[in-house]
Amino acid sequence: MHGTPPLDPSSTPQAARRIEVRGVSKAFGTRADEALELARQGVSKSEILKRTGAVLAIDDVSFSVDAGEIFVVMGLSGSGKSTLVRCLNRLHDPTVGSIEIDGEDILKASEQRLRELRLGKITMVFQHFALLPHRTVAENVEYGLKMRGMGKAERREKALKTLENVGLAGWGDRYPHNLSGGMQQRVGLARALALDPEILLMDEPFSALDPLIRRDMQGELIELQRRYRTTIIFITHDLNEALTLGDHVAVMKDGRLAQVGKPAEIVLNPADDYVSAFTRDIDRGRVLPARTAIRRPADPAALSALIEKGAASIGGSRPLHEAFGLVSGGKPVVVIGPDGKPEGQFDATDMAAMLAGDDAGKGQPAQVRPEAGQTRQGQTRQGRS
């Protein structure tokens, strides 16, 4: 998708910045300012709570989100991720910091302007769906349109169309409790999409769903996102989900961002022990792009020769697990770059080493590894897959 190798931190393409969060902190309690002052002096959260009675939920967080990407904030419960996402549409007001959306500082927005933003630009999907039980499915989807002041017939038409888009045609007259969890969350999604939002905030939208349904919904979300190019801020406590969905992933711990980066960066270059502890259990085959398995210098002539001899090839940004079928019998696989030219090659052993992750943390691309030029007799690594 992106034009440069994924491991280069300067590689973010110059897409339009949609959201710019700078130095945002949020403390809950009457003595919030005092709490932040203590935090600046390096006092721990529990000590701050003891001294001021204020809970420091977010501590000096900065990040930016590009237009049309899925930006995932991952963290355990209590890490402040839900508070953070609620700052973006000001369900919570940050104690300090600035949040710009398309250049507008929303912390300075009036109540009136905020309502406009929430009715046009930024909508939200909730963890437990937050559907009104006394309203039908269609009425729930109409909610935002009604707040916008749209007429009855018009908003019903729009609601039914949106329901169709999320696969719920014909369910409009039922009540939410008639629907399964997955279907209820589709209603929640439809309610948000009915407003044609540019930015969609999703607070653990799939956490309450069964694993199989969650997998389906993830796939559909990616579909939807491709179709509408909506910018999505997605909150989750599941790193696998984060790495599958995210164009960028921010890992949150105790109100701070432990690391922000592309999924492959998080896996290959975890910023600290906390992040690396998470990455141990993830499905690397689905997260890492194929080009990360390249372990020897690229020699364009040799690669072209390989292709001519009929070697298999794979796009560099495809997930590595797609190459499982290609590497059988020790044959090399050629990695094709975004420009259509070969970038490098790997074989089963290279791939197994990458999947096993025993070099995680070094995270150096193949080109600089001294032994990479040697052929297979020097390999000692054991593949697990």
Added chain:
Amino acid sequence: MSDSMNALRAATDMARPSHYGELPLDDWIQAVVKDWLVPVLRPFFRALQMPIQMLLDNLQALLLAIPFAVLLIVIVLGAWRAAGRGVAIFTLVSLLLLDWIGIWRETMITLAMILTAVVFCIIVGIPAGILAARSDRAAAVIRPILDVMQTIPSFVYLVPIVMLFGVGMVPAVIATIIFALPPLVRLTNLGIRQVQEELVEAGRAFGSTSRQILWEIQLPLALRTIMTGVNQTLMLALSMAVIGALIGAGGLGLIVNTGLGRLDVGYASVGGLGIVLMAIILDRVTQALGETGRDGKGAGG
């Protein structure tokens, strides 16, 4: 032995404030209420009296003007629609019995009285409950007032009420309002506060003003709890029928009091039966109304 006990008692009595004379709290309250509160506030309370008087008179006149058979059919059909066939049959039999034992007129007078009290409880109580739910500060002010209203024995406030309003139906209705109001305020507050935080957040996230959130989300979802409050208020109002009769209310309460005064067990019991039957009918009907108030929430799980 008993000498030493007496010595000990004499010594410890030194610690009792009453040893040095009694605090004339009762005189002070008497003075404040009688010489200050009553004269100063009388115009205000007279004004308060007016709407209650109007509603009460009209309601009573209406109930007594409608022919028995018509009113019977209306009430029974209403009970049927709200609470089903069983309650409707019970209502029919009860109302016929009440007429048969000769207390139909008194029943209607009591009904007018408690309905008036409940209407004003709703007018005051639901907004007060909403206020308490939406502002912790308001709740902190309202809660102790409710505590006082609920803990003061009703006989205690009968006296100032008589001083302010005189004797009659209206003072009885006012005493009833004071007695019956608290649960409605408390349950309205509770019902609104119990609405899931995520639903209120969703309302805000979809551009609702706090007024829209109140009407679109909080009140509909709190309706069942609020209806329980109305039911409780109604029951409490009915239980004031006898006490209200002490300060001039007529109706079934007066029958009970008269029976009590004459030691006429039969007469008192007839009044008591009327109150009990009315209580059962009103309770079943308002509870059923609360059930239908939940709409979509019912069958799910």
